[in-house]
Amino acid sequence: MKQLKGIMPPIATPFVNDEVAFDKLAENFSRWNKTGLSGYVVMGSNGESVFLMRDEKLKLVEAVKKNMSEEKLLIAGTGSDSIRETISLSNDAADRGADYALILTPSFYKSEMKPVAYIKYFTAVADKTKIPVIIYNVPKFTGVDIESETVAKLSEHKNIVGIKNSSENIRQTTEMIDQTPKEFATIIGTASVLYSGLSAGAVGGILALANIAPNECVQIQKFVEEGKHSEALELQNKMLPVNKAITAKYGVAGLKAAMDMLGYFGGEPRAPLSVLNDADTEQLKQILVNAKLI
Amino acid sequence: MKQLKGIMPPIATPFVNDEVAFDKLAENFSRWNKTGLSGYVVMGSNGESVFLMRDEKLKLVEAVKKNMSEEKLLIAGTGSDSIRETISLSNDAADRGADYALILTPSFYKSEMKPVAYIKYFTAVADKTKIPVIIYNVPKFTGVDIESETVAKLSEHKNIVGIKNSSENIRQTTEMIDQTPKEFATIIGTASVLYSGLSAGAVGGILALANIAPNECVQIQKFVEEGKHSEALELQNKMLPVNKAITAKYGVAGLKAAMDMLGYFGGEPRAPLSVLNDADTEQLKQILVNAKLI
């Protein structure tokens, strides 16, 4: 099993005329493969996974597997509230080459999502999934939040090997790292706290920013590993406005516009999301210029 | 087209050994069919729709269609963030006899769910769905809320015919009624504000409570239609503790336990939900006794 660590982009899914554009995907990989990225996440939040049909998802996994460097990791986002469907989709993704399944916390019945429910859900899923499971906590999208005590209990399951925490709450991330075994991988889910997460012991990052600035993200981790804290912080801070622009500020549309500006194929998001308007595009460009990415 | 009005339960989905129990479903319908319910919602929030596989959903629509009285309405909950999948599932449900599609607001990218996104989503869905569309607003589960101005705009689409509002905010419901055409159906989504909703002009209710107390719910509407406001209020208030128990307090597990107590088949919810514990079951029973349902 390839080691779960390093910087990975939750890859944007390219669309042309509202259909998945596999040729554009291949072009993007031809660039990403040359970087120090340790792997890729397909069907993550930034991949507009919720807008894809089931068969589109599986074709996408196949295409990514075909286009990516063999030595890198492939993580597939396969979670939904249904335990059965999650197991089914995870195993279908595994059959197409996924190394790990990244599984969203269930979230529909929000007030019922207490520790006992999370434990029931992830245990049932991990028991029957062929590939190791990574828990995915992203409160801004799910409206629920899993706490470290629950993650600690789940980390005892031999097929639950890590968590991607996309919350900016570094107390929570620090507790997750502190309360789980050394071999359990805590991964930062947003570049906005990458330095802080890594310096608290996280082993990597799954970052929208890694779609457009893979080398910078990889370098931040390298700096931390070498004990160069101030260099890591400085580089992260240079990236903060860019990261905010392609996430909180402009969302997936912003990420895709930035990809287009930087030589990747971004294109339009699927409806009901909208392409960035002209004024926002101009502002985004300025942010990339300020960060010297353009 | 059957008229969209009256009281309808979002039917609980019966499971035995974690499989959909079609025989138990038939038993429940044999009782519901004898009441004044105007129709049924299959795959609603209380139907644990999010825990069902796609093929289970379609078999369920078929089974409901087979078991229900012909003159009643069949509404199928078919929405997800994906426009394509929503259209596809809605049309598959239509082919199996659904009269209307009840479609959840998209909600994953919460901060992007502005009026423009809702309009884009529901327009695209309604354009290609064979049966009329009912918007479904349920903030406690989706974490987003659609406001009346957006509903008013959507009500101009000829294939968008109503909204089920499960928010307890009656200001919002009142505005929806006030800002949409007379033929647009505003339906109350929780028995906790049934009287207030009906007296503000709503045409019916899709109510968890209607699974176990259909006659009482129907009677509340009848009272309002006859101008008997104090009788309607009094009956609703008698039901308030029961409704709270099977929704906010004990959730789907509570609804199913109450069904078992009242001669319907309830059974266990699917994981990750849990069956009610003994203490809560006892309390629930007392609440039903107090309301003279037992």
Add this chain to the structure above:
Amino acid sequence: MKQLKGIMPPIATPFVNDEVAFDKLAENFSRWNKTGLSGYVVMGSNGESVFLMRDEKLKLVEAVKKNMSEEKLLIAGTGSDSIRETISLSNDAADRGADYALILTPSFYKSEMKPVAYIKYFTAVADKTKIPVIIYNVPKFTGVDIESETVAKLSEHKNIVGIKNSSENIRQTTEMIDQTPKEFATIIGTASVLYSGLSAGAVGGILALANIAPNECVQIQKFVEEGKHSEALELQNKMLPVNKAITAKYGVAGLKAAMDMLGYFGGEPRAPLSVLNDADTEQLKQILVNAKLI
């Protein structure tokens, strides 16, 4: 003791050059006194109470008492997190003529504000306050919410005589009415749900809208009392856009601008609030025209 019921405005506090303008206050009262308003609330949320010094507050109570019709009610908003200060201010207001003390739920330590804390707080306050206490629930400003079960317990205290509920959640209001004795007064705190609240059994309303449309608010209550539900609903709905403009949309600045447009003195809010800008003022005017208030 004057009976606690009817429509009352939480009066806007007029400022000229950032000082309380007692002459303008008198002018406003000369008009309000001629209406069917049953009383006044001084130092309510719409009175910018939080921006007033303690001595300004007491002078304001005195001035209101002097200017108001003798037969009407005077309610003073006197609550803060401090039990001691709340008792002290309430009694000082009582000495200056206040009939009732309207007391905000404590809210600073939000996660500690459980039923036991509310009961401790209101019991301690009511025990030592010379005038009867009205609980004031306004989640949008306090960030906390008191539920009906707690209000029901507090209603047993002989010096706690009512609640003003400013939540738009009519389920909660209905439960408050249903679970408290008949002589306990539940008062609606926002015109957006006035009809629904009154038809559910509320005895009156403390409404920002009553500052500018006192007769309309009084008429809505009269209609409900006469069983003219559709007339009440129709009149309320005509007022909905106006009410939204002077509360949720434009806040206190909007209320004051509307007062200026309608022949009352509104003037500027105190910093850090800002006066309405020109575009918003124009929009507000149009809303008043549409509602035929201008």
Add this chain to the structure above:
Amino acid sequence: MKQLKGIMPPIATPFVNDEVAFDKLAENFSRWNKTGLSGYVVMGSNGESVFLMRDEKLKLVEAVKKNMSEEKLLIAGTGSDSIRETISLSNDAADRGADYALILTPSFYKSEMKPVAYIKYFTAVADKTKIPVIIYNVPKFTGVDIESETVAKLSEHKNIVGIKNSSENIRQTTEMIDQTPKEFATIIGTASVLYSGLSAGAVGGILALANIAPNECVQIQKFVEEGKHSEALELQNKMLPVNKAITAKYGVAGLKAAMDMLGYFGGEPRAPLSVLNDADTEQLKQILVNAKLI
């Protein structure tokens, strides 16, 4: 002016028979003065400031000033929504020896608390306050959140010299540090993210935990300053369960119970808060034992 940096406790206010116990306060200071604490915050959130009368507050400032080591900093929490009262109280505290005024973001009219309002408020306050102003952001108590762009603008005012950020969102703290001048002091407001905050460039911490574990908090900062990141992280992590117990889990009552266990005077919180129950006290003790504080 003494330099604004280092570790400071927001001191708990001791009560005996519900009155401020100045002798107990003196006892606590006799221990705190011997530590490496750089100063003290009086009337902070943990000091139950919201439960104190105005004259109690000023006597408390005097008492603290009398009991504290002269070389240490004295910061007074003096903010409220009222600009006038905030200036008045800040200057009264200054007259009694306070070096800095720690001023809560205004928060009553939550939806109006946009950048323009914060700028208006803090500019007006800082213009007329004799001592330098520190902004205090604590979303869990105020329900509002000030973003870094606004803090950056306010940092240009010569009498606004720092911010205490009690949010656990380290992205926000990092941006505050990054966007303000080097001489502007960003101070961490919760020990749960002390290491991460300091390693991101914060100059100190105002920490409930510093009431009971001053040396450990001071040591964490020392480690960071010496570049000993793993030692700092390890020590912080040892403190995490203790910090959670005296804040999120048991609140002020927990802090005071812990003080009693560790040789300080804690005593009872003021109503409506309650003293810790026996089961929680036992659990708290075990947490202190586990952290080797007992």
